Amino acid sequence: MKKTEMNYTVTRGEVWERLIIVKDRRTRRKRVPVEAAASVKIGDTAYQIPVTITSEGGILLSMTPANTEWLADGTYNWDLVATISRSALLTSTPLAETVVVYGTLTVSTYDNITPMESDGVTTALETV
Numbered sequence: 634m635k636k637t638e639m640n641y642t643v644t645r646g647e648v649w650e651r652l653i654i655v656k657d658r659r660t661r662r663k664r665v666p667v668e669a670a671a672s673v674k675i676g677d678t679a680y681q682i683p684v685t686i687t688s689e690g691g692i693l694l695s696m697t698p699a700n701t702e703w704l705a706d707g708t709y710n711w712d713l714v715a716t717i718s719r720s721a722l723l724t725s726t727p728l729a730e731t732v733v734v735y736g737t738l739t740v741s742t743y744d745n746i747t748p749m750e751s752d753g754v755t756t757a758l759e760t761v
Contacts, residue, residue, distance in 0.1 A: 642738075643738050655717060671711065710738075
């Protein structure tokens with residue numbers, strides 16, 4: 634299992650998106666995931682980060698302004714687990730490889746003179 638650390642910053646009330654491209658460490662060729670799941674741990678609860686596998690073979694992590702608005706300022710651990718399908722060179726047996734990306738999400742409030750207005754409707758992420 635390969636592990637990579639990536640740290641990101643999220644601004645409360647703003648759209649947050651990150652595109653992760655998985656590449657082979659030796660050949661640097663792009664590897665296309667067949668499934669992926671991401672989560673962020675806040676306190677004792679793990680919440681799902683919405684994940685989409687793009688048509689180009691990337692993994693898109695995204696949160697809407699409603700998703701990020703309820704996050705409190707602080708630093709939280711997150712991780713992504715993706716399964717990459719590949720075939721062995723001399724056999725037709727399909728193999729699966731797991732890729733893990735982990736790190737921290739640092740949440741901060743946008744520093745502006747006027748306080749951020751809220752419509753009062755926030756959408757928390759789903760729990761894992």
